[in-house]
Amino acid sequence: GKGDMRAQALIVSFCFCGLLEGLAGFGAPVAITAAMLVTLGVEKIKAALMTIVGNAIYVGFGAMAIPVTTAANLGNGGDSTITPTVIGIFMTHFTWVICVLMPFLLLGILDGMRAVRQLWPLALVAGLATGGGHFIAPYVSYELTSVMAALVGFAASYLFLLVWTPSATPEEFHSETSDDDKPSTERIVLALLPYVLVIVMIGITKLWKIGIDLSKVLSGTDIKIPWPGVHGRLLTESGEASSSAIYTLQTLSNPGTWIFLTALVVTLVYSRRSSGGLFRVSTRRMLRALPETIYTLRMSILTIATVMALAYVMNFSGQTSAVGAALATTGAVFAFLSPSLGWLGTAVAGSATSAGALFANLQATAAQTANLDPRILLAANTIGGGLGKIVSPQNLAVVTTAVQAPGKDAEILKKAAPFSLGLLVLLGALVFIAAQGWLGGYFPPR
Numbered sequence: 001g002k003g004d005m006r007a008q009a010l011i012v013s014f015c016f017c018g019l020l021e022g023l024a025g026f027g028a029p030v031a032i033t034a035a036m037l038v039t040l041g042v043e044k045i046k047a048a049l050m051t052i053v054g055n056a057i058y059v060g061f062g063a064m065a066i067p068v069t070t071a072a073n074l075g076n077g078g079d080s081t082i083t084p085t086v087i088g089i090f091m092t093h094f095t096w097v098i099c100v101l102m103p104f105l106l107l108g109i110l111d112g113m114r115a116v117r118q119l120w121p122l123a124l125v126a127g128l129a130t131g132g133g134h135f136i137a138p139y140v141s142y143e144l145t146s147v148m149a150a151l152v153g154f155a156a157s158y159l160f161l162l163v164w165t166p167s168a169t170p171e172e173f174h175s176e177t178s179d180d181d182k183p184s185t186e187r188i189v190l191a192l193l194p195y196v197l198v199i200v201m202i203g204i205t206k207l208w209k210i211g212i213d214l215s216k217v218l219s220g221t222d223i224k225i226p227w228p229g230v231h232g233r234l235l236t237e238s239g240e241a242s243s244s245a246i247y248t249l250q251t252l253s254n255p256g257t258w259i260f261l262t263a264l265v266v267t268l269v270y271s272r273r274s275s276g277g278l279f280r281v282s283t284r285r286m287l288r289a290l291p292e293t294i295y296t297l298r299m300s301i302l303t304i305a306t307v308m309a310l311a312y313v314m315n316f317s318g319q320t321s322a323v324g325a326a327l328a329t330t331g332a333v334f335a336f337l338s339p340s341l342g343w344l345g346t347a348v349a350g351s352a353t354s355a356g357a358l359f360a361n362l363q364a365t366a367a368q369t370a371n372l373d374p375r376i377l378l379a380a381n382t383i384g385g386g387l388g389k390i391v392s393p394q395n396l397a398v399v400t401t402a403v404q405a406p407g408k409d410a411e412i413l414k415k416a417a418p419f420s421l422g423l424l425v426l427l428g429a430l431v432f433i434a435a436q437g438w439l440g441g442y443f444p445p446r
Helices: 005-023 028-040 044-059 062-075 084-163 185-207 214-219 255-272 283-296 298-316 319-328 333-349 352-370 374-391 393-402 409-435
Strands: 002-004 174-176 223-226 246-249
Touching (some): 005 044, 005 084, 005 185, 044 084, 084 409, 185 214, 298 333, 319 333, 319 352, 352 374, 374 393
Antiparallel strands (some): 223 246
């Protein structure tokens, strides 16, 4: 039968990319999604643009929400009410608005106003479903926000397309499938296996409360390491040893452990089942993928580790407090500018986690001085970080490689920058309104 390539490209660039971002993060979702769009038949530059713009709203919750965890841990300043879950809830009170808008932007990138006119019902369903998923997810598990929201958007779009068909699809956006290329049930199950398994694994380890609080038990295996040379010498204002110099090594409570276990299970299944011999792969080849990936990402890993180290030095030495106090002199206006710090951090460092590490403490300090709610500013910093990823040089390098358009970074940047800046201004306005308290009880009270 015939399909509409624009509808397919929307679902891939918005829902599937979000699913990958929530699970993996660090450039992999952008590379995979952009390559898929080109395979669908989308022109290279448009495929690159749709991917980096569609990915942006999920980045704050990327890789099991590491940016959220980082922002909360480095920005709480000893305040026990500022937890990753709370920051996640505050973030989604903003992000759902951008989620609703995003599918319309993506259709516009692909085929201008014509696509928006012809496919607006699908865009609305995908946007509202994903936005709703975002809004509800942190109440279940903040780590799974991107994953849950993307799956809800995916399911809603699929069900909607069963009852609604785009009319008047232009000839160049027709996509045809032949019956002999239809994937078998086994292929579909194997393709979905890694994603479903991760959600089940993380869901159980975070949410299991029947007879035993599994999350608590697993957290009990964490190893606390007083950092040599720093612990005991770093004092709080009252002159006691600061607990900030204790490193928590998460073993079983870290989502990464369970993702690794999932990967081992998938490796065993894939080496036994190959969809009728179509996709043969050995256990050895799949196990080799981990050291290969670590080697490929060695500079990214080093960069993030170095930025985190710098952030701790800046926080411990009082540099961030000094900068935060200076920025807070702008008063209420700082709320509007707050997301742009996160934006800047990611645009430069290429990682929303780094942006959180660098500026979370600063946002919290500025919030105190300017009498604003630190939870709102920490949320703003993390979402702003995601929007900054659109223009980050690392992201552009990944996407141009994926669509095989080397040297086109500048062209893509020129077209992507207005989206990044436009969304940043919108976010700034939303944060400003929220920080003024004009939304009443919309945000949870302290």
